[in-house]
Amino acid sequence: MEVNIKRVNQAVHFEASAASSPVTVHIDGSPDIGGEELGVRPMELVLMALGSCSVLDLLSILKKQRQAVVDVNIKVTGNRREAVPNIFTDIHIQFFLTGDIDEQKAQKAAELAVKKYCSVHDMLVAGGVEITYGIQLN
DSSP states (O other), X not given: OOEEEEEOSSSSEEEEEXXXXXXXXEEEOOGXXXXXXXXXXXXXXXXXXXXXXXXXXXXXXXXXTTOEEEEEEEEEEEEEOSSSSOOEEEEEXXXXXXXEOOHHHHHHHHHIIIIIIOHHHHHHHXXXXXXXXXXXXX
């Protein structure tokens, strides 16, 4: 696996790409370091990686369980310590599922998706981050 990151301007705006996709991701720093709000910040990418990794596995499990998922949204919130480096101390993933879904199956699927199959989760937990999750069915 490989990604490429190139500087776009003379500030701290970058474009990232991967061989697996023609899509580019815009990354920028905070205004404190010269960022111009032209992309997401690196630590936001970490939250996005955790949420997307978890939900891909969640949807796969629910599909195998023959649950009729109509829509899914994810909110990932993280708290960071004050000391540099400002690493995450805790993260919460909230899954919002719509469809004809059994709550017990959704809970079990979320547990498996987050704690067993999501490699991003395992890397963060190994670094001391506490990760929790919840399911809300509509």
